[in-house]
Amino acid sequence: MKNNWIKTISLLSLAILSLGMGSRMLSQTEGLDSKGLKDAFEGKFLIGTALNGAQINGRDQQSIELLKANFNSIVAENVMKSGPLQPEEGAFNFSSADKFVDLGESLGLHVVGHNLIWHSQAPGWFFVDEEGNEVSKEVLIGRMETHIKTVVGRYKGRVDGWDVVNEAILDDGTWRKSKFYEIIGEDFMKLAFQFAHEADPEAELYYNDYSMALPGKREGVVKMVKKLQEQGVKVDGIGMQGHIGLEHPAIEEFEKSIAAYSGLGLTVIITELDMSVLPSPGRNTGADVGTNFDYEQSINPYQEGLPDSVRQKFDRRYVDFFKLFLKHQEKISRVTFWGIADQHSWKNNWPVRGRTDYPLMFDRNYQPKSVVNALMELVE
Template sequence: MFRRLTAGAALLAAAALGLAGPASAADAPLRDLADARGIYLGTAVTGGKLTGAYADTAAAQFDSVTPGNEMKWGSVEPVRGQFSWTGADRVVDFAEAHGQRVRGHTLVWHSQLPSWVSNGTWTPDALRTVMTDHVTTEVSRYKGRIDHWDVVNEPLNEDGTLRQSVFGATLGESYIGDAFRAARAADPAAELYLNDYSTDGLGAKSDGMYALVERLLAQGVPVDGVGFQAHLILGQVPSTLEANLRRFADLGVDVAITELDIRMTLPATDAKLAQQKADYAAVTRACLAVTRCAGLTVWGFTDSDSWIPDFFPGQGAATPYDENLNPKPAYAGIAEALAPVTPPGPAGCTAAYTVQSQWGGGFTGQVTVRNTGTAPLTGWKVVWEYPAGQRVTQAWNATVTQTGTAVTAANLSYNGTVPAGGSATFGFNASWTGANPPPAVLTCT
């Protein structure tokens, strides 16, 4: 499903792994790092821009795409009963050509509605029919091709009460259940989400969303997940984000970060970019910490395609890439949070895995063994599982064996003793086909 970086996209990613200085062009794409950790890493895209370097980067780095506007009601059904699928088809076709999933956004929303809906005079029955017909038509068209749907978007006010949109005012809360049931009937395999902003941390609005989800589930409404948009301000990642995601997951639904960006007052400075790096890492770690967090989507991966400057004058630089498609420190924050985690061994032994260089069909890897304990190591062994069929062909500074996908590396006579606080490094050459994601976990003993 995953493809490796093209040469151009790899060079774009090269500068991303620190605040200054280039990294190796063979650093694993974000999509591979995320896959190894069991989540997806997506981006919103603009269909008309899916060419050239923009398309290359979107394809290389992300394993899920969300159409920014192309699937909204005003885009696909501007006139009642007359549908335009060109933009939506472009995004779905692009995703399928690059082994990506699609997050459908969005079926029922109070904004970007065609005027015939928002300004119509409706009886409850008439509006319900119009809404469910629209949901059925759109979901049916893409049946089997959409992984997640944002079925209802932004249904709540800031205090957690129901927004009095044309739907809320005419139909009350029942419109939410009706929309979900219509979507489930049209595509039983798609994951159906309720999505909103300012629900990321504990508070009145997230409490309202929690109570709403409880009610919907009690009514048998097929809510599979809850999306947290996470349009955040620099330095203000909610300290309760992880706890909030977990309480929703405990209801028996999946959760996802669906529209992440972290805006700052311009101009960007090194200090602000460093804080943004830490903030992106914190959000990524919060998702990883919750078993039912399905994934994370950035709302546009480049500042040239961000909505922030138009809505928040004087603010911007909110995405992981700058306007010239150069990765920012935020990219590195995501990558570092997604890096394989090695629990300390019984003697304080840890191991870190990196790809030093990569070429068609092969790569050179390196593992650094560290002694985080207080006593010397008198021998070490590192074990990992390859997720994509990679095969070790040569090794140095360790005895490396492989059985199936399982790899075991043991010290040689001259580097088995590692003092407290010290390290030992070994390397290897290996082959790969199709993808080269890193192992999810290394075990060091």
């Protein structure tokens, strides 16, 4: 009888102990579930994302919940570009841009404006007069000044940093022959940064471009920035667009560019990060939005989902890049993904419209992919 009582008490004690351990394990699991990417990389660099119009205007609340949990910096994907902001001369439309900045402030996020001067998505009127003739250098400079100072001035003290000029250097390091360059010359770069600084002296100012790991572009950007610095122009950072693939660019070349840009005394920002898993229809497509190829079934192989072998390669490639970012965390201030979930990515329609790509951290059901856990484990 005594032995039975002892056995009963032992079993009860074990059950109580097990319940306690289970409770602690549940608590630990809940803690892991509540930890997002921004928490994992806290103290190393900011984790940002681009927001589209539906998210900014409150039509995609699932994305906003992921934003709150995983990101501490936001950038406007399209609503702050010159075309949407000033479709007609002097007729500014700040509706969505205001909501973007309001959202960032309400959530206590680091806010980035994208972008002030870009040859693409600029309104057609910017470069011509009422009769359709190309404007003079003086007129275009005036329009640049008005646009930049109106936009930056409106959000003075509220936007932390601006992509002042976007994609002005070609892959070989020469200047892109945009209308800004053809009409004004190289000085359009200097003037853009000067106007932005005059409008908000406290905001950080960045140059942003794609294919920044290419040796030719690296040399061209370094040369351009050095000249600006010699002229006393305020430049705070270099945005290295991270439109990468499973095979390109070489991580070694990416690392060389981080070193080269930080060697200018500037912060390096990994911007527009996404990883396409789809075959490229052409060589050296970079990220030029003007590049387009015809649809073919053979270059859209994963319409029904991503095979495990490709997913594993995707995860390893992202982890390798984040190992690089962590290695150079003292040089890098922010890593920003170009979207939240796969269905939002521009890669579904570029450079071939109508494909199914998987370039981001969250799937089409707003669920974290295995790569999210892999990145968090990398830090922990």
